[in-house]
Each structure stands twice: as C-alpha cells, then as structure tokens.
Amino acid sequence: MKTYEITYGHQKIPFKLVRSKRKTLETRVKPDGSVEVRAPIDLDINKILEVVSKRGRWIIKKKVHFQQYPKEGLKKRYVSGETHRYLGKQYRLKIIASEEYRVKLKGGFIEIHTPDPSSEIIEELLYNWYTEHAEMKFNQILDNTMKIVKKHGIKRPEMKIKRMKRRWGSCIHNKNRIHLNLELIRTPPYCIEYVIFHELVHLKVPNHQQKYYDLLNIILPEWKKSKNYLESIEMV
Ligand SMILES: [Zn+2]
Incomplete structure (x- = not known):
C-alpha cells in the first residue's frame, strides 16, 4: 500500500492506494476522514491521479459530512440511546x-x-x-415504479432483499431479478425509489452506457439528488 496526494483547490488530499484484481477504480472516505483508493493492478498512476482529482469535490463533501456526524459510520453497539x-x-x-x-x-x-x-x-x-418493513416498503415502491417503467418495455422483476456490504442494489439481467440492500430501509423513500429505478433500467440496458443514462433521465430526471445522498452516507 502506497500513499499519494492530489490537490483540490487549496487543499491537499493524501490517499492510500490499494491495487487489486478489479476492473474499476473505487474511492472511499472513511469516517476518520482518511481516503483509500482501490484500483486495478495495471492502471497507470497518472490515470489514477486524474480520476481521483475529478472526485476531489466529492471527497471534500464526504470529509465534511463525517466531521459533522462523527459517529455515523462507526460500528454500531446496539445500546440504549444510540x-x-x-x-x-x-x-x-x-x-x-x-x-x-x-x-x-x-x-x-x-x-x-x-x-x-x-x-x-x-x-x-x-x-x-x-426486514419485515423493507419487504412491505420496497414492494410498495416497486409497484409504483413499475407503473412508470412498464411503458418502456420493462417487466416486473423478482425482488430479493439482503444485507450487502458494498452495493445498494444489483440485478441479474437474464433472470429478471433485482437484489436490494436491506440497509436501504435506513434511507429516505426517494433513495429506495432511485435504487429500484436504477436496477430496473439495468434490466433493459446492462451497463452504464449513454443509452442507460438517456433512459434513466427520462424516467427519473432528479436521480442525482438521491445518488448524492447515498454516496454521502456509510453503508453499514
Ligand atoms: Zn448501475
């Protein structure tokens, strides 16, 4: 693990770089404000610095969030008052x-x-x-979102809810199934709605190509607000 640095505005942002067998670059801001970047083994360091620099604003936002809510994202203790x-x-x-x-x-x-x-x-x-409440709430939101997406040729998928560490949702295209992270029950309904829409659109367009965003923009023009909220909080 090596440490690098980018500059955003007047601020220097140091980060740890972890290389592993993966396809995409992931930037994480931890509750203590430190930054970790996970990157594919052979990705050029200049490319990594370029991508992390572009995420500078987002990194600062997350750091500020953790300063404001220092306890959020820390391990829960499940005691009275928490x-x-x-x-x-x-x-x-x-x-x-x-x-x-x-x-x-x-x-x-x-x-x-x-x-x-x-x-x-x-x-x-x-x-x-x-889980009990997620089953009800997610199904109810799925029913409502289906009214909007069915005219784009998307069929109601099977929905499974489970606790996931890294993702809010995923989909299995050829099985017409979506998976939702149980932790979504902690977020506002408009975020649950966004993740459901996000996965429903994937049932039609698998990757994040332009075609994907074209359709998402028609279906849920204000999707960025929800995405920003989800990015600002720790998953578990
Ligand atoms: Zn996606």
Missing part, C-alpha cells in the same frame, strides 16, 4: 427489559423489548424488524 435510521429519519434505541421479544416505533424511539439485552440479540431483533 441513533439508528429508519426511512431517512433518526431514532434512538430504547432497550426495554421484557418477557417477550418485540420491536416498535414510538415517538422518536425504536423500542426493543427483550429478555436478553446482548448486542447480538438487539441487532438481530432490529434487523428482523427492518
């Missing part, structure tokens, strides 16, 4: 000793009733609750 998101809104966890297992939204709190307050159990209960 902030968790649901559909883009912030709630605090309230762990309540009880004889039964139950999760419910009450005021600004996600109440977790449990006989066992260990963090593994709380995480499991919370994610079971997230």
Whole structure:
C-alpha cells in the first residue's frame, strides 16, 4: 500500500492506494476522514491521479459530512440511546427489559423489548424488524415504479432483499431479478425509489452506457439528488 496526494483547490488530499484484481477504480472516505483508493493492478498512476482529482469535490463533501456526524459510520453497539435510521429519519434505541421479544416505533424511539439485552440479540431483533418493513416498503415502491417503467418495455422483476456490504442494489439481467440492500430501509423513500429505478433500467440496458443514462433521465430526471445522498452516507 502506497500513499499519494492530489490537490483540490487549496487543499491537499493524501490517499492510500490499494491495487487489486478489479476492473474499476473505487474511492472511499472513511469516517476518520482518511481516503483509500482501490484500483486495478495495471492502471497507470497518472490515470489514477486524474480520476481521483475529478472526485476531489466529492471527497471534500464526504470529509465534511463525517466531521459533522462523527459517529455515523462507526460500528454500531446496539445500546440504549444510540441513533439508528429508519426511512431517512433518526431514532434512538430504547432497550426495554421484557418477557417477550418485540420491536416498535414510538415517538422518536425504536423500542426493543427483550429478555436478553446482548448486542447480538438487539441487532438481530432490529434487523428482523427492518426486514419485515423493507419487504412491505420496497414492494410498495416497486409497484409504483413499475407503473412508470412498464411503458418502456420493462417487466416486473423478482425482488430479493439482503444485507450487502458494498452495493445498494444489483440485478441479474437474464433472470429478471433485482437484489436490494436491506440497509436501504435506513434511507429516505426517494433513495429506495432511485435504487429500484436504477436496477430496473439495468434490466433493459446492462451497463452504464449513454443509452442507460438517456433512459434513466427520462424516467427519473432528479436521480442525482438521491445518488448524492447515498454516496454521502456509510453503508453499514
Ligand atoms: Zn448501475
């Protein structure tokens, strides 16, 4: 791993470069503000510096975000008082000793009733609750988005929800199936909608070619707002 540097405006941005067997270049800003770039093994260093420079504004934005919300993106502890998101809104966890297992939204709190307050159990209960709500919410949004995309010849795909580390969504073109990251339930509905539209358009145009964006722009002209939001937050 080597360290390089780009300049954005008057700011110097150092970053660590990790080369691996991959096809694309990925820039990550960590919650501590450090920057890591993952690049294909044989990609020319000048090309890498050029691409990272173009992402300068985005890097600064993410650094500022983590300064404002230093705890976001840190490992969750699943204890009372900790902030968790649901559909883009912030709630605090309230762990309540009880004889039964139950999760419910009450005021600004996600109440977790449990006989066992260990963090593994709380995480499991919370994610079971997230899954239940994601099944409903994502299907409801998919129904609405289908009304718009079906006139472009896109058929309703099978939808699967799972926890993913790196991506908000993906699609299997030849199986007419889309996968959505369960973590999307933490983001505002317009972001869930964007990821669904993004994958639905892929069912027609597999890659990010111009044709892809032409169609996405017709279907969801304001998609950039959602993309920016998703890029500004840590996945897990
Ligand atoms: Zn895509």
